[in-house]
Amino acid sequence: MFHSARLKLTAWYLLIIMTISIMFSVIIYRDLSSEINRFEQLQRFRIERRLMETFPSPPPMPLPTANPELLGETRRRILLMLIIVNSGILVLSGGLGYVLSGLTLKPIKNMMDEQNRFISDASHELRTPLTSLKSAFEVFLRDKQPTTNDAKSLVKESIGDVNKLQSLTESLLELAQYEKPQEQITFKKISLPDVANQAIKKIKPIADQKHITITSKTKEISIKGNQYSLVDCIVILLDNAVKYSKEYTSITVVVGKTDGAAFLSVADHGAGIAQKDIPHIFDRFYRTDSARLKTTTGGYGLGLSIAKKIVDTHKGIIEAKSTLNRGSTFTVRLPVSFS
Ligand code: ADP
Numbered sequence: 001m002f003h004s005a006r007l008k009l010t011a012w013y014l015l016i017i018m019t020i021s022i023m024f025s026v027i028i029y030r031d032l033s034s035e036i037n038r039f040e041q042l043q044r045f046r047i048e049r050r051l052m053e054t055f056p057s058p059p060p061m062p063l064p065t066a067n068p069e070l071l072g073e074t075r076r077r078i079l080l081m082l083i084i085v086n087s088g089i090l091v092l093s094g095g096l097g098y099v100l101s102g103l104t105l106k107p108i109k110n111m112m113d114e115q116n117r118f119i120s121d122a123s124h125e126l127r128t129p130l131t132s133l134k135s136a137f138e139v140f141l142r143d144k145q146p147t148t149n150d151a152k153s154l155v156k157e158s159i160g161d162v163n164k165l166q167s168l169t170e171s172l173l174e175l176a177q178y179e180k181p182q183e184q185i186t187f188k189k190i191s192l193p194d195v196a197n198q199a200i201k202k203i204k205p206i207a208d209q210k211h212i213t214i215t216s217k218t219k220e221i222s223i224k225g226n227q228y229s230l231v232d233c234i235v236i237l238l239d240n241a242v243k244y245s246k247e248y249t250s251i252t253v254v255v256g257k258t259d260g261a262a263f264l265s266v267a268d269h270g271a272g273i274a275q276k277d278i279p280h281i282f283d284r285f286y287r288t289d290s291a292r293l294k295t296t297t298g299g300y301g302l303g304l305s306i307a308k309k310i311v312d313t314h315k316g317i318i319e320a321k322s323t324l325n326r327g328s329t330f331t332v333r334l335p336v337s338f339s
Contacts, residue, residue, distance in 0.1 A: 002109050006101045013097035014090070021089045025082045032078050036071055121285040125168055125300050129161040136161075171302040175284070178229070178309035185313055190227045192255045192262055192334075193218035198227075199234035200253060203242060210247045214238070218255035221262045223334050225314050233310040236303040237266040237330045243299065244328070245270030261316075262336050267329040273322040281320060282308040307332075 140146060140154050193216075200214050207214055234253075241251045249269045256263055273281060277288045287301040307330075311318040314334050322328035 002105060006098065006105055009101035009104065010094065010097040013101065014094055017093040017097070018086070018090060021086055025086055029078060029082055033075055036074060040071060118284060122168075122172060125285065126165065129164045129168075133158055133161045168300055168302075171300060171306065174232070175302060175306050175309065178306065178313060185226050185229065187224050187226055187314075189222050190225050190230070192221045192223060192230075192264055195227060195230045195234060196253050196255050196264060198231045199238055202231070202235050203238040206239070207242050207251070210242060210245070212242055212245055212247070212249055212251060214251045214253065216253040216255070218253075219257065221255060221257055221336065223262050223314075223336050225334065229310045229313070233307045233332065234264065234266065236307045237332075240303060240330075241266050241268035241270060241328070244268070257336070260336065262334045263331055264334070265329055265331040267327065269327040272324040272326050272328055273320065274324050275322075278320055278322060282318070 136154055136157055140150065143150060196216055196218055200216060204214065238251065238253070245251070245268045251269075252265075252267045254263075254265045254267075271290065273288060277286075280286045281288070282304050283301075284305045285301040286305075287299065308318050311332050311334070316332060316334035318330065318332050320328060320330050
């Protein structure tokens, strides 16, 4: 498809360039032809005048005229030259057009490739719980005399899969929301310690379940941003910190300012991330091998890509530093501007 679109675009470029070039060639040919005619008439007139001056009476021989063969040859030469120039333009603009159309279509191709990859990843993730639900129902139906307990355990099992489907679709919707143009998100002056405290409050119940303590060190800093989405972003970081940490560990949230930019960091003492995985963890659906093995931690590899999208809409950066089996620190840096 990319190739045929590229050829079509090249053909359009060629059509436009050749139309202009042929139009100019026709004008040049017409002008030069009339210029040759004019020159021929001028020459004739000069010769006539000179002869009249030399022989006041009618000349003894017919007046010499310009050689019509020479004039025809000159016209043919001009035509040939214009054909050669146009052929050169055709070949050159064909080659250049092909290169240019490739460059023009490349970003569109990359976007389409990414979208296709996203659709196939999302369908793959959706298929897993759906297949599990389907086979559980089929097994239940094959049972000739199912008991109430069988039905209850089926429902219990199914709710787990439905929950997975729900959380996946919610994440997908959230991701789609941040793909929208930035103008649709309202920005106003917000307090970063407020953002951190709201996120901590939301995560506290699941941290308590694992006896993980969350401490915070915050300085009063205000930025221009969207409170709701930034709280979401910090919730994602805190949720991961809890998910990938052992019981009875601690998490630290710091809000501060360095080099004129505000920062908000979440540090844990959990499983850590291998160096080879760090460049990919913000990609959609990326999960490290160890995270994939631990099915209990749930997740679809969408959290950090949502967090990155949120930070991007705030013109900030998000970075991760981690040591395997020691812990990770995620830092969000945001510009302090109110314009
Ligand atoms: P998931 O839903 O799988 O947690 P994320 O996009 O939030 O997806 O994270 C991507 C991957 O990055 C995770 O699968 C995990 O391997 C790794 N990761 C993220 N945060 C942490 C953390 N605090 N500690 C260890 N690994 C982490």
